[in-house]
Amino acid sequence: MNLKALNKSLWAFHFNSGSCNGCDIEIIAALTPRYDVERFGIKLVGTPRHADILLLTGPVAMDMKEKLERVYAQMPSPKAVMLIGNCGNSGDVFYESYSLVGPADRIIPVDVYVPGCPPRPEAIIHGVVKVWQKLEKEAKK
Amino acid sequence: MSEGKTFKIAVGPVHPALKEPVQLNCEIEGEQVKHVDIELSQVHRSIEWIGTRRNPVQVVFLAEKICGICNICHTLCFCEAVESIAGIEVPARAHYIRTIAAELERIHSHILWAGVAAHELGFDSVMHYTWKLREKVLDTTEYLTGNRIGKAIVTIGGTKRDIEEKQFGKIREACNYYRQNFSRLRDIFLKDPIIKARARDIGILRRDDALSLCAVGPTARASGVKKDVRQDEAYAAYPDLDVKAITPKELLGEIRGDVYDRIAVRLLEVLQSVELIEKCLKQMPEGKIAYESKLAKVLSDVKQLKGEAIGRHEAPRGEVFHYLKMVGEETPYSWKVRAPTYNNILSWIPMLKGAQIADIPIVAASIDPCMSCTNRAAIADGKELGNEKLHRLSVEKTRSLKKGPGSERGNCN
Amino acid sequence: MKAEQVLASFKKRFKLKEARIDNVMHRANRKSAVPRIWIEIGREEFKEAVGHLCELHPMPHFAVASGYQIGEIIELIYHFSLNYGKPQGEICIGIKTKLEKGNASIPTITGLVPGALISEREIQEMLGVKVEGIPDSRRLFLPKNFPKKVYPWRRDETGPNKIVRNMHKGEKK
Numbered sequence: 001m002n003l004k005a006l007n008k009s010l011w012a013f014h015f016n017s018g019s020c021n022g023c024d025i026e027i028i029a030a031l032t033p034r035y036d037v038e039r040f041g042i043k044l045v046g047t048p049r050h051a052d053i054l055l056l057t058g059p060v061a062m063d064m065k066e067k068l069e070r071v072y073a074q075m076p077s078p079k080a081v082m083l084i085g086n087c088g089n090s091g092d093v094f095y096e097s098y099s100l101v102g103p104a105d106r107i108i109p110v111d112v113y114v115p116g117c118p119p120r121p122e123a124i125i126h127g128v129v130k131v132w133q134k135l136e137k138e139a140k141k
Numbered sequence: 142m143s144e145g146k147t148f149k150i151a152v153g154p155v156h157p158a159l160k161e162p163v164q165l166n167c168e169i170e171g172e173q174v175k176h177v178d179i180e181l182s183q184v185h186r187s188i189e190w191i192g193t194r195r196n197p198v199q200v201v202f203l204a205e206k207i208c209g210i211c212n213i214c215h216t217l218c219f220c221e222a223v224e225s226i227a228g229i230e231v232p233a234r235a236h237y238i239r240t241i242a243a244e245l246e247r248i249h250s251h252i253l254w255a256g257v258a259a260h261e262l263g264f265d266s267v268m269h270y271t272w273k274l275r276e277k278v279l280d281t282t283e284y285l286t287g288n289r290i291g292k293a294i295v296t297i298g299g300t301k302r303d304i305e306e307k308q309f310g311k312i313r314e315a316c317n318y319y320r321q322n323f324s325r326l327r328d329i330f331l332k333d334p335i336i337k338a339r340a341r342d343i344g345i346l347r348r349d350d351a352l353s354l355c356a357v358g359p360t361a362r363a364s365g366v367k368k369d370v371r372q373d374e375a376y377a378a379y380p381d382l383d384v385k386a387i388t389p390k391e392l393l394g395e396i397r398g399d400v401y402d403r404i405a406v407r408l409l410e411v412l413q414s415v416e417l418i419e420k421c422l423k424q425m426p427e428g429k430i431a432y433e434s435k436l437a438k439v440l441s442d443v444k445q446l447k448g449e450a451i452g453r454h455e456a457p458r459g460e461v462f463h464y465l466k467m468v469g470e471e472t473p474y475s476w477k478v479r480a481p482t483y484n485n486i487l488s489w490i491p492m493l494k495g496a497q498i499a500d501i502p503i504v505a506a507s508i509d510p511c512m513s514c515t516n517r518a519a520i521a522d523g524k525e526l527g528n529e530k531l532h533r534l535s536v537e538k539t540r541s542l543k544k545g546p547g548s549e550r551g552n553c554n
Numbered sequence: 555m556k557a558e559q560v561l562a563s564f565k566k567r568f569k570l571k572e573a574r575i576d577n578v579m580h581r582a583n584r585k586s587a588v589p590r591i592w593i594e595i596g597r598e599e600f601k602e603a604v605g606h607l608c609e610l611h612p613m614p615h616f617a618v619a620s621g622y623q624i625g626e627i628i629e630l631i632y633h634f635s636l637n638y639g640k641p642q643g644e645i646c647i648g649i650k651t652k653l654e655k656g657n658a659s660i661p662t663i664t665g666l667v668p669g670a671l672i673s674e675r676e677i678q679e680m681l682g683v684k685v686e687g688i689p690d691s692r693r694l695f696l697p698k699n700f701p702k703k704v705y706p707w708r709r710d711e712t713g714p715n716k717i718v719r720n721m722h723k724g725e726k727k
Contacts, residue, residue, distance in 0.1 A: 018184035022209020022290045025253065029279075032256075032272035059721070061184040062697035091721030093203050096194070097187045098706060098714035099697060103721055118209060118290050185695050190706050190714060225578045236582035352613040355669030366639065368615070373637075373644035378582040380642065426582070450578070451590065451633065451646060464620040464633065464648075475707070477620035484617075487669055 009041025010128065012082075013051035015071055017104065019058030022118035023085040027055055030121035037125055048074040053131055055124075056110070059087040059094045060102040072108045078138075080111040080131045084124060089113055147175055150498065165489065165505065169498060177493045179486055192476040197223050197443045198436060200473065201296060207478060209290055210253065213239070213246045214456035215463070215478065216295040221376070221452030222465035223297050227443050233378075234428040235299035240378040241312070241421050242286070242294050243454070244414040248319060249278045250457035251407045251414075254509045255330065258404065261502040262339050263536030267329055274322055281315040284308070297439055299431025309422050316415045323412055330404050331392075335539055340401035344492040344504035347398055354487045358459020359406045360508045362388050364398035370455035382420050387413060400507040407509075410457075444471050456481055458509050482510045499538040555637065557589035557645050560610060567606060568599050572650065586642075594650040601661045603649055604632070608666050611636040616663075617646075619673040621681050623708045628653045628681055630660060632670075655710075659684040680707040 016024055030037050031044060045051050048071045060068060072081070086092035088104040104110060111134055114127040148169045164180040188207055192200045197219075204215040217239060224231060252275040259267035279289045285304055286292040294300050304312075330336055346356065351364035361368050369386035371379045387409045389395070389402040396402060433439050446467040454461045459481030466475040485508045492504050557575055565573060572594035577587035595603045607614045617633040632649045653660065660677075662685050663670050674685045675694040682705040685691070696706070706714045 016184075018186055020206050020209040020212075022206075022212075025210060026290060029272065029276075032269050034273065034276045058184070059186065061186060062699065064184060087206070093206050094186055094188070094191060095721045096718060097191055097721075098704075098718045099185045099187045099700070100719070100721070117206070120289065181694050185697060187706060187714070221580055224580060225576070231580065233582040233584075236580075240582075353668045355616045355667065368638045370644075372641050373635075373639065374588055374646075375642045376580050376588070380581050380585070381583055385641075386639070449592075450576070451648070453646070460617070462617045462633065464618070464631065466622065468624075474624075475620060475622035477618060479618040483672060484669065487672060 009043075010052045010132065011043055011045045011050055012053045012055050012128075013048045013071070013075070014044055014055045015048075015057070015068060017056060017058035017064040017068055017088070017102075018061035018100070019085055019087060023057040023116075026118045026121050027057070027084065027124060030124045035121040035125060037128065042128060048072075049076065051075050052079060053128070054079065054081045054108075055084055056081060056088060056104055056108075057084045058102075058104075059091055059097075059100045060104050060107060062099045062101055065101050065107055068104075068107055078135065080135060081108060082112045082114060082127050082131055083110045084114045084116075084119060084127070086115055086117045089115055092117060146170065165493075165501070167493065167498075167501065172497045172499075174493050174496045174498070174501065177490050179489060181486070189476050189478055192478075193473050196440065196471045197297060197446075197467075197473065198440045200476070202293075204478075205291055205293060208480065210250050211246060211456045211458065211461070212290075213243050213292055213295060214454045214461045215480075217243065217377075217454045218452035218461050218463035218478075219465070219476075220295055220297050221454070222450040222463050223443055223446070225450035225452070226446045226448040226465065226467055229298045229432055229442070231299055231432060232429045233426045234303075235430050236377045237421050237425045238300045238302075238304050238430060239295055240382070241304060241418055242282075242292060242300075243377075244418050244421075245278055245282055245285075246292070247414045247457045248411055249275060249282065250509075251411050252278070252326075254407060254457075254506075255326065255404070258503065258506055259330075261506045262336060263539040264336070270329075271326070274319075274326070277315050277318050281312060284311055296431065297443060298433055299429070301431075303430045304425075312418060312422060316419050319411060319415050323408070323415075326411075327408055330408060331401075336404075337401065339500075339503065339539060340399065340404060342397065342399050342401075343500050344400045344496060344507055345398050346488050346492050348396075350491045351398070351488065354491075355484050356459075356488045357481050357484045358456070358509075359403055359410065360459065360485045360488060362386055363396075363402040363406045365390075365396040368460075370453050370460050374453060376453070378421060378424075381424060382417050384413075384417065400503055403507045445469050458482060459485060482508065486510065497538075499534040555610065555645075557591055560636065560645060560647065561591055561593070563610065564593055564603070564606065568595055568603060570595060589645060591645065591647040592650065593647070594652070597651050597653060597660065600649070600651045601663060601666075604634075604663045604666050607634055607636070607647070607649075614667070616667045616670050616673070619670070619677050621677050621683070621707060623655060623681065623710065626655045628655050628658045628683060630677060630681075630683065632663075632673075653683060658682065659686055661685075662687040662689070664689055679705070681705055682708065682712065 083104050112127050112130045116123055150167045150169050166178040167174050168176040204219045205212045207215045252271050256268040256271035283289050286294045346364045348365045351361045351366050367386040371384040372386045389405040392405050447469045449466040452463040462479040464477040468474045570593050574592050576590040579587045615635045615638050619632045621630040629652050634647050636645045637643045674688050677683050678685050679693050679696050705712050
């Protein structure tokens with residue numbers, strides 16, 4: 001994998017596949033002044049084509065499956081996926097349903113799992129650091 | 142572009158809460174929106190069906206996950222319905238704790254919305270400022286309930302945690318903090334000439350449209366419909382608090398039903414919530430916090446109920462409505478959840494007709510559709526336009542307004 | 555107008571199969587109860603009953619329509635509220651009507667209450683009830699590739715049980 005493209009700060013694209021909004025507002029909270037990851041240059045971008053990491057929330061609803069695959073395909077390589085929240089990891093309270101197709105790692109490969117319902121902003125930032133470490137490790141190989 | 146030729150622009154999807162994921166298919170002629178069609182199927186999670194397979198105590202936890210922002214509202218409605226069927230008498234102190242939690246949630250939600258609205262208008266510094274203000278209410282919520290977002294304080298027959306006398310100080314401190322910062326927030330949103338230009342007479346919902354489309358919450362109140370469950374039905378501790386539905390008339394002296402009015406109503410409601418919390422702290426009665434503290438006993442009381450009931454609550458976005466039917470089985474036979482945006486989405490159609498493309502984000506956000514502003518993809522004329530582009534259009538419109546009246550409005554390239 | 559008067563006016567004009575007022579007490583001060591009216595009406599008179607509500611109040615607030623299937627019957631409940639905007643004066647009323655499962659249809663009320671469109675589209679896809687004269691009969695909440703003839707709110711063989719997935723178990727192939 002050519003990781004030269006990642007020698008600057010990571011840019012993230014946020015994709016909500018049917019979450020309750022809890023994780024999503026915590027992602028924004030991580031960006032805003034209290035936690036402020038933007039000081040490290042990490043920011044949310046408006047299109048997957050500019051993104052290095054995909055921040056994925058939610059248990060993946062039927063209609064979002066195809067959109068999720070499309071968004072993932074649009075991201076340039078090298079890329080990483082961070083799955084935020086319990087429901088994308090295991091289904092959580094929605095584990096049994098007629099219109100959900102998760103868990104998300106059956107649809108696209110996931111690099112870092114951040115459990116929690118919702119995880120605190122600190123946990124999300126910790127997840128970003130883990131992504132970074134993982135990518136660095138791979139770059140050294 | 143030839144006269145009368147229209148293009149289709151899809152705004153959306155991706156909208157998170159129960160029934161709010163939405164795709165707006167707008168038909169555009171030049172810069173003007175001619176027609177809007179709404180698609181809601183994107184993120185259907187079948188929560189109502191899941192609820193009919195669990196017992197009422199388990200459904201409380203499911204109801205929390207309907208919406209991450211207004212999780213008190215849904216648990217409160219569900220518990221209210223169960224309590225009505227079972228004839229459970231909730232202690233007065235629990236009603237007060239529920240009310241305080243619900244009002245803290247309203248402050249949190251309205252300030253969050255103000256940030257989203259500022260972002261849609263291209264004022265990201267204001268967004269960061271409002272989200273900084275919001276951290277105070279999250280700290281208070283965490284102090285009282287143990288969690289920032291999922292509060293998990295309401296349960297069948299009362300609440301799970303008490304708010305003790307020694308905790309009042311921190312709540313009062315948070316109230317004072319919002320009181321002090323309110324005038325600054327008001328000046329930013331209501332006195333800024335650019336925000337005024339972007340919000341005044343944009344996305345108008347007339348009173349008769351609001352009535353006939355059954356709009357609820359701040360969306361209806363900004364159009365002059367004095368409808369507020371806290372005032373009309375007065376459940377929980379609200380009858381003791383003398384709540385009045387807020388319309389923009391109190392602050393602005395007139396009602397136009399536009400985006401600006403909806404901003405004004407939400408700002409006033411932040412102040413109203415602060416007052417309500419302070420009143421609650423003053424009047425809070427002594428007593429138990431739940432009719433029964435043992436969960437196993439609660440479960441055996443609610444397991445084999447027969448009957449039907451509704452639960453209603455004024456959420457930050459409007460009225461939440463739950464219908465519950467039990468037929469003597471362990472699980473509910475039918476559970477219907479109605480979130481406020483369900484009623485408010487139809488009002489997008491009159492609001493957006495005739496609007497400019499650059500106004501779509503702020504008009505759509507103005508009903509506060511539980512929107513986690515981030516993911517949008519717009520596809521125009523077969524070519525893909527990112528959310529980036531739509532957002533940029535909106536930002537550019539603000540910038541061109543800043544340059545002065547002579548500059549072109551809604552510069553689209 | 556009081557809840558009793560509303561119920562009396564319905565009793566006077568229609569043949570009600572069920573009529574009751576539940577007095578719900580969920581207030582801290584327990585001074586007065588909140589009345590909830592429940593009435594059941596025949597399918598033929600249903601639209602007229604909604605019209606009657608519109609005579610009682612210029613624009614009754616329509617909350618939502620809920621429904622379920624028990625045996626061969628589909629029961630719909632339309633939830634309205636009157637007198638909103640009056641402090642502690644709002645009256646909730648649930649109008650029920652029973653339909654036969656095999657041939658379930660109900661006239662649209664969008665002519666009287668335009669805001670009912672979303673609920674009507676919902677009961678159409680969720681319960682398989684045909685809404686006669688609905689201005690827009692497309693699906694609303696269900697995914698686009700959702701199987702036809704599966705109605706999530708039903709409990710018989712047309713219910714969603716066969717397409718349910720459990721995320722804790724392996725992929726269904």
